Amino acid sequence: MSPSRRNRSRREAARTTTRGNNFQTIPAPTADKIWRRYLLQNGAFNTGRPGETATRRIGYPVVKKPIQAITMNKGDKMINKKTKKTKKIALIAVAITATARYLTKISALAITASLMAGVMLVPSARASSHRDSPFISEDPAADNTDVYAFVSTETGRSDYVTLLSNFVPLQEPANGPNFYKLSDFVNYEILIDVDGDALADLTYEFKFKTRIVDPGTYLYATNTILPPPNPLDPTSQYVNLNQPQSYTLTERGRGTTGSGRVLLENVRTAPNRPGPKSINFTAVGRGGTVVQGDTTVAYQNLAEMAVHTAPNSGGLRSFVGPRDEGFYVGLGTAFDLINPTAPGADGTGGFNTSTLAVEIPKARLRAAGDTDGIIGVWSTASRTRHPVCNSQNLNDNQPCIAPGVNNGVGTQVSRLANPLFNEFLDPIRLKDLYNATTPSLDEKNIFPGILNPATVQGPNTLVQQLREFTRCTDVVNRRDQVASFMLGYPAGVVRGFPGNRETQTANPAIADEMRLNYNIPPKPFGAQDPMGVLNGDFAGFPNGRRVADDSVDILLRLWGGELQTEFGSSTNCALIAARLTDNVPANDVSYLPVFPYLGLPHEGFNHTHIHNQP
Numbered sequence: 001m002s003p004s005r006r007n008r009s010r011r012e013a014a015r016t017t018t019r020g021n022n023f024q025t026i027p028a029p030t031a032d033k034i035w036r037r038y039l040l041q042n043g044a045f046n047t048g049r050p051g052e053t054a055t056r057r058i059g060y061p062v063v064k065k066p067i068q069a070i071t072m073n074k075g076d077k078m079i080n081k082k083t084k085k086t087k088k089i090a091l092i093a094v095a096i097t098a099t100a101r102y103l104t105k106i107s108a109l110a111i112t113a114s115l116m117a118g119v120m121l122v123p124s125a126r127a128s129s130h131r132d133s134p135f136i137s138e139d140p141a142a143d144n145t146d147v148y149a150f151v152s153t154e155t156g157r158s159d160y161v162t163l164l165s166n167f168v169p170l171q172e173p174a175n176g177p178n179f180y181k182l183s184d185f186v187n188y189e190i191l192i193d194v195d196g197d198a199l200a201d202l203t204y205e206f207k208f209k210t211r212i213v214d215p216g217t218y219l220y221a222t223n224t225i226l227p228p229p230n231p232l233d234p235t236s237q238y239v240n241l242n243q244p245q246s247y248t249l250t251e252r253g254r255g256t257t258g259s260g261r262v263l264l265e266n267v268r269t270a271p272n273r274p275g276p277k278s279i280n281f282t283a284v285g286r287g288g289t290v291v292q293g294d295t296t297v298a299y300q301n302l303a304e305m306a307v308h309t310a311p312n313s314g315g316l317r318s319f320v321g322p323r324d325e326g327f328y329v330g331l332g333t334a335f336d337l338i339n340p341t342a343p344g345a346d347g348t349g350g351f352n353t354s355t356l357a358v359e360i361p362k363a364r365l366r367a368a369g370d371t372d373g374i375i376g377v378w379s380t381a382s383r384t385r386h387p388v389c390n391s392q393n394l395n396d397n398q399p400c401i402a403p404g405v406n407n408g409v410g411t412q413v414s415r416l417a418n419p420l421f422n423e424f425l426d427p428i429r430l431k432d433l434y435n436a437t438t439p440s441l442d443e444k445n446i447f448p449g450i451l452n453p454a455t456v457q458g459p460n461t462l463v464q465q466l467r468e469f470t471r472c473t474d475v476v477n478r479r480d481q482v483a484s485f486m487l488g489y490p491a492g493v494v495r496g497f498p499g500n501r502e503t504q505t506a507n508p509a510i511a512d513e514m515r516l517n518y519n520i521p522p523k524p525f526g527a528q529d530p531m532g533v534l535n536g537d538f539a540g541f542p543n544g545r546r547v548a549d550d551s552v553d554i555l556l557r558l559w560g561g562e563l564q565t566e567f568g569s570s571t572n573c574a575l576i577a578a579r580l581t582d583n584v585p586a587n588d589v590s591y592l593p594v595f596p597y598l599g600l601p602h603e604g605f606n607h608t609h610i611h612n613q614p
Contacts, residue, residue: 136414136435141183142381144416145169145353146327147190149377149514149544151522152359154594160315160359161518163190163204164547164596165379165416170325171352174604177218179272181245182208182320182354187382187410190358194370196502198440198509201368203252204358206320209266210245217242221278225271227305234267234308245269249310249318249358253368263310263318270306270321273299275605295603307595314361317595324599325351327419328587329552344583350602350609357596362518372503374488376513377544378417378439382410412436417514418485418542419551425450425485427457439511442486447510450486452476466560469580472573473560479567484542484558488515489533493566497533500543516544525593530586534562534578547597548587556580 136143148164167188171180182188187207191200214222221240228236237244246268252260273279279295279302303321310316325348356379365375414435416422422434426446433445453461454475467473483489487510488501500517502508522539523529530550532540534557541549542558560577561569588610589599 136432139383139413140168141181142186142383142414143167143169144379144381144414146419147377147379147416147514147545148547148597149375149516150546151516151518151520151539151544152595153522153525153528153546153597157359157595158522159362160317161362161365161375161516162357162359162595162597163192163377164598165190165356166323166325166353166598167356167381167414168354169351170348171322171354173273173350173352173602173607176272176274176604177220178243179220179274179604180322180352180354181210181243182206182247182269182356183383184208184210185384187384188356189380189382190356191378191380192360192365192368193376193439193511193513194365194368195504196374196376196508197505198376198438198442198511198513199254201254201370202360202365203260204360205250205252205260206247206356207250208245208247208269210243213242213244220272220274224280225278225302226280227302228268231305234264237268238271238302238305241271244271247320263313263316264308267308267318268306270303270319272322273601273603275603277605279603296600299603300600303600314363315359316361316364317357317359319355319357319596321355322352322601323355323596324587324589324601325349325353326547326587326591326598327551328584329582342583345610346584346588349588350607352601355596355598359595365518370504373519374500374502374504374515374517376417376439376488376502376511376515378415378513380412380416381414382412384410412438417512419545420555421485421512425453425462425481427461434512439513440509442512443510446512447482447486450481451478453478453481463559466556466580470560470573470576472571472576474564474569474571474573477569478564480558480561480563480569482510483567484563486510486512489542494533494563496536497538497543514545515542518544525591531557534558547591550585552584553581556582 144165144167146164146166148162150162151158152160152162165188167182168180187205189206190204192202193199194201219242222242223240225241226239228238230236235246237246246266247264248262248266249264250260250262273295276293276295280298306321307317307319310318327348328346329348362373412435415437417439422431426434426449430445430449434442437445449456453463461475463473463475463478467475483493483501487508489497489499490501491497491499493499498517498520500515502515517538520539520543523537528540528546528548529535529537530540530548530553531537532546532549532554533543534554540546541551541554545551557577557580560580561571561573562577563574565572565574587599589602591597591599
């Protein structure tokens, strides 16, 4: 054998999995394609539908009873009892990449220690998708940080779905005089797939325009910011705000060309919250008491004037403005060579973000073609240009104007659906590709690494690190991860959960979308379980995502393998995975019980960052 062929053979062997000498050994990616093709042909992706009986089999997590369980000896046949046809499985490798043998024996010492402690501390993530790829880390104004999707819990609004998308990560509240804002040169979008084909059926686009009232001063506000002269007019701007920003909200249906339907035009955004001299600090609090020096009530009154109802829209509402960075997570421990502590510290505490919010009538989703109450949501940012200031494009009224008219479609530079998906599940080589592409390409680009992270991505993946903690987390054949983030759950796989996998198509696309079954009634604001579906609160993450859901702990439990046996694994890791936590149990400020739900932004004059580890 030539050296080149010998090296190639060694590389191929390194990418395969075997389980004894009697089994055919082939490259894992090839086996996965064969197995997936068989499942598609036999309808295995449809399991869990009403009226179907599902049985767990080797290979894919759940398949229909007509498919016989696979035996792994060379030359064995796979029999479809429904068609009486046989299929040779000499090319099907060990249930693709079968659970590693050593995972079936769990370290008793590790389990005992973790059970005695009650929890297993693991390295936490940076905030949900902040600075998640090399390219977007250089463009914070277009950096999509968090997406939320849930049935509205505000009184009288249960017939609406709230969608939130945050941009511009980890804003220091005191960072004036040019406080953070959304870019006039980026098109921001929230997209909805109603039928499971990974294509947008409804798109809500936000375009911004910033004006400078007095270019002769450096001030953000020339005096105390006061309500607009005509608060009922959404285009009327706040008094004394020197850099007001407005936006136009446009709705586009599937295949819509041209301008789409303008819902709101040149309406105001909420201002920043510099401090008590910029915000009227004398306000009436609860019970008629006068609050001196605290801008909370006064700012909330101003911000509520940035909630707009679109005319002739069935009550659709929108909001844009600064909010508290509501994704609570320990940051410092993750990047000190994985150095978890108890208790943890909220690394996003004291920081703000920029929120785009839209509340959509369920009737609008049905009118767009939804028939089963299940949707997929994601958000994008597309940069139309990156302006460069020079002597040719400066003037007195707008310090930096890019040449030309800002009417381009733009180039997509950021995308987000499920929290921490691109952050932790994609390797560096795929992160910018993910941000630049649509969900319809995820099956080709992303799916192999989600299914088989150890064999496709290499040894230093997240699940490999989690296995070091649990000793039972599967590192290959992670059908549970595919369901959690790229397909949704069939009905009944999680006990009592009606499911959130699309049923309008026989084979829904494999794509990173935040799937929401909005037929599930919402829990009242004060009665929500932050662990969502895993604790029996089926209106929470990963069925959509509410602002108070403990996304990090939920993800750690899912990544750790809490549901892997429900999807075909022979290694039960539920007890251990359920104890995974970053030990940051709550946000640093309160969420709101009303739209847009995220907490008020921190004040620049008086705020605190609690980052010190114990």
